[in-house]
Every structure is written in C-alpha cells, then in structure tokens.
Amino acid sequence: MEKINLSKDFRISKLIHGQWRMADWKMNTNEILKLTEQAIELGITTFDNADIYGDYSCEELFGNVLRVKKELRHDIEIITKCGIKIISDKYPNRITPHYDYSYDHIISSVDTSLKKLNTDYIDLLLLHRPAPFFNPAEVAKAFSDLKKSGKVLHFGVSNFDPMQFEMLNAHTDEKLLTNQVEISPFCLEHFENGNIDFFLKERIIPMAWSPLAGGSFINPKSEKELRVSNALKEVAEELNIDSIDKIIYSWLLKHPVSIIPVIGTGKIERIKNAVDTLDIELSLEQWYKIFIASRGEPLP
Numbered sequence: 001m002e003k004i005n006l007s008k009d010f011r012i013s014k015l016i017h018g019q020w021r022m023a024d025w026k027m028n029t030n031e032i033l034k035l036t037e038q039a040i041e042l043g044i045t046t047f048d049n050a051d052i053y054g055d056y057s058c059e060e061l062f063g064n065v066l067r068v069k070k071e072l073r074h075d076i077e078i079i080t081k082c083g084i085k086i087i088s089d090k091y092p093n094r095i096t097p098h099y100d101y102s103y104d105h106i107i108s109s110v111d112t113s114l115k116k117l118n119t120d121y122i123d124l125l126l127l128h129r130p131a132p133f134f135n136p137a138e139v140a141k142a143f144s145d146l147k148k149s150g151k152v153l154h155f156g157v158s159n160f161d162p163m164q165f166e167m168l169n170a171h172t173d174e175k176l177l178t179n180q181v182e183i184s185p186f187c188l189e190h191f192e193n194g195n196i197d198f199f200l201k202e203r204i205i206p207m208a209w210s211p212l213a214g215g216s217f218i219n220p221k222s223e224k225e226l227r228v229s230n231a232l233k234e235v236a237e238e239l240n241i242d243s244i245d246k247i248i249y250s251w252l253l254k255h256p257v258s259i260i261p262v263i264g265t266g267k268i269e270r271i272k273n274a275v276d277t278l279d280i281e282l283s284l285e286q287w288y289k290i291f292i293a294s295r296g297e298p299l300p
C-alpha cells in the first residue's frame, strides 16, 4: 500500500487502523497480535490510540502485543492522544470531566502512554480536542521537551478548527502535521466550517475519524441516514460493488485533500474491504450524488 508523507521524515500508511473500540472486541493479546499482523500484511502500518480509549485500557491492550512481539515496533507507527480527562474509577478524585493542556499533564500523560504501550517513543501525539482554557506557550514547551527527549517524534491535533490550528502552530517550533477530524458522507461539518479549504491551502493531510459514522449505514434511522444510505446503495449498484463500506471509503479517498481514513472495525475482512477500495474510482457525479444526499438539498 502506498505510504503518505506527513512530513519529509515521517511516512504513514494511506489507511490507519483505529483502536478506540478495542476493549469492545473482547480479544486476548494473541488475537490482537494476529489482527495487527494481518493489518500490517495488508499494508496498514499506522495505529491510532488515545489515553482515554476503553476507559484508559486500549493503550495497554495494544502494549501487550508489543510486549510479546517487540520486533513489531519497528514496522509500525503509533499515534496516541492526550488532553481529555474523563470520569473514571481509575481517577477517583476527579469530579468534573474537563480538558487539561498544562505542561505537567501533557508530560505525565505521554509518560503513562509510553509505559502502557510498551514503547520508548510515540510517532505522533495529537491533542485530542480544542479547549476553552488553553495556553499555547505551555503546550509549545511540552512539545519541545518531548521532542528533545525523543519520547514523541511528531505532533498534531484533533477536532481543531483552522483558527485553533493556526493559533497553536504560531506558538510551537514543532510544526503540526495533521488534524484528525470527523469526515464521512454522514458528516460534512468540515466541508462547511472551512477546515477542508484550510487543509488544501496549507497542504495539511487530514485524518478522518468514524469514516463509516460508526456503521450507521447498516441500520439507518434518521431521514439523513436513510438518504445517504440510499445514495450509497445506488452508487454501489452502478459500480457493481458488493458492499457499501467500500463506496464510503472511496468517497473519502477520492477527495484531493488526501483524507486518511481511520478504520474502526475489529474484523479483518472489513479491514480488507477498506484496502480493496484503493482500486475503486467514483465519478465526480457519483461523489456529488452522495454529498448532495447528505446535504439534504440541491447545490446552489
């Protein structure tokens, strides 16, 4: 599979495997290892985690894989995130869920991630969400120290808008390499808020979380979900493609901004579906048919 350059010295796979739901997969370490090796065989070498995933358990689940098979570390790129503090039995003194981008929290969150992941470096650290209380100078200092110590190689953000991205970029020596945002035929938010245009302008390659909107095309409920699912079905029939997920991934991959989907399934055959879409070419009209179905009204 083709690799994508996020910077001169950092390449990741064109598809990322997301580990948010890993605790729900109810897999033991050997099963997660097998899934990971199968993904790598398909060319997916980049894995997306976060400190909070699975109530603070998913980094450890993946770290166990790296403990039993250390050599895997050299074949993969690890993304993890920090900044959200959720209510959890693991942090009994926490009363109010909040965001924390203080120097101390970023550093200690990375140290904990490194321990859980059984690694001594993180390839890409993302700030999980923008925050109303945010001191970019403090974040910049944390990034700089993490880079110097070799604990984090690259930095980015998630769910930021263009202004928030530029604000942090103006403070940090470590250029932000990506913004991981929700993009799918069911979520056009970033076409509407200027983010996609900003990515094109700045040549930023975005990552798309929940590319299948959590699987809502399987059992569409709202009017919008029904409209989009019907359009996807029509395009699948036109192209003689056997499953809707492939049409969704090709819709994302067609866009010139070079969206990298973060695949959320725990099933290898479904991961394979995503890889198969690299050969599918939607026409511009098919791309718009899906876009317009999601918009719910014709283009002006």
Ligand SMILES: NC(=O)c1ccc[n+]([C@@H]2O[C@H](COP(=O)([O-])OP(=O)(O)OC[C@H]3O[C@@H](n4cnc5c(N)ncnc54)[C@H](OP(=O)(O)O)[C@@H]3O)[C@@H](O)[C@H]2O)c1
Pocket (backbone or CB within 6 Å): 017, 018, 019, 020, 021, 048, 049, 128, 158, 159, 180, 181, 208, 209, 210, 211, 212, 213, 214, 215, 216, 218, 245, 262, 263, 264, 265, 266, 267, 270
């Ligand atoms: N930065 C952020 O704020 C943020 C937020 C959310 C997620 N993320 C990242 O994005 C990743 C993906 O998010 P997501 O899990 O919501 O992704 P998704 O791909 O939109 O949804 C995956 C879900 O859809 C189900 N599904 C049903 N039919 C499917 C099919 N044919 N093919 C594939 N999946 C199907 C999967 O179940 P099965 O497992 O049974 O296939 C799984 O529960 C996460 O793992 C995480 O790494 C980031």
